[in-house]
């Protein structure tokens with residue numbers, strides 16, 4: 001059994017990336033965007049992915065979400081190895097099991113808030129049942145805006161619509177790519193609280209790429225990438241500690257915070273990496 005296969009047989013996770021290598025280009029233009037990353041995103045956890053520009057955060061997210069393929073290694077959603085799926089099945093998996101929140105909101109301008117929220121489910125041929133829809137709408141605080149168009153909403157409200165849309169189809173995991181990048185700090189805070197609350201109350205899994213230590217502090221755990229490698233992780237983060245860690249990477253040369261054996265150092269939490277930080281409500285209730 002290879003090392004990769006051994007790692008695949010350990011604790012279940014919502015998303016798992018094992019020995020992930022992603023190489024763009026060839027020869028002189030080759031870039032090793034991911035250089036052997038192994039990380040689990042456990043069910044019911046809100047994880048932030050941080051690291052300097054170019055460290056591989058977006059590449060990791062895109063490969064874990066089936067938007068891009070790895071050069072070697074494996075990306076799994078639950079038990080499903082994404083590399084085993086053809087394009088059609090990958091599209092269905094993304095549609096049915098993954099929610100996305102983007103920096104630019106990506107709402108359809110001609111549709112109302114309600115229609116935007118239910119669009120992915122409608123495209124999948126499902127209906128969001130009324131009770132679930134109501135719970136989501138109340139969780140994101142948009143009841144009085146349901147018949148408005150995105151252009152009639154503030155940026156924070158638009159992003160809350162995007163969060164509602166991401167969770168409406170009851171996905172296994174929501175990937176959020178810089179979800180507060182276009183928001184002022186107050187609106188950003190609201191969106192982050194919403195994500196955190198949804199994870200805690202519903203047991204859903206969120207993976208968020210961010211540059212912002214304040215945003216990362218809303219997560220249960222922060223993982224740090226540098227030069228395409230996982231170099232550190234921090235549970236129960238605070239903005240100050242995340243900022244300190246980022247500064248340390250910036251001033252460090254070469255391998256940054258990597259430990260002597262090349263593995264990331266988890267120096268901050270006595271709990272195991274697989275320990276659940278919050279009480280969960282399993283069973284797929286909506287936010």
Ligand SMILES: Nc1ncnc2c1ncn2[C@@H]1O[C@H](COP(=O)(O)OP(=O)(O)OP(=O)(O)O)[C@@H](O)[C@H]1O
Nearest residue numbers: 024025031033051052053054055056057058059060
């Ligand atoms: N399609 C591509 N073709 C070639 N190189 C790429 C491509 N996408 C990313 N890269 C390179 O891979 C490396 C990692 O990029 P990635 O976008 O994953 O980093 P990041 O940490 O998300 O950066 P940022 O914080 O600036 O968004 C970078 O050196 C980048 O230039």
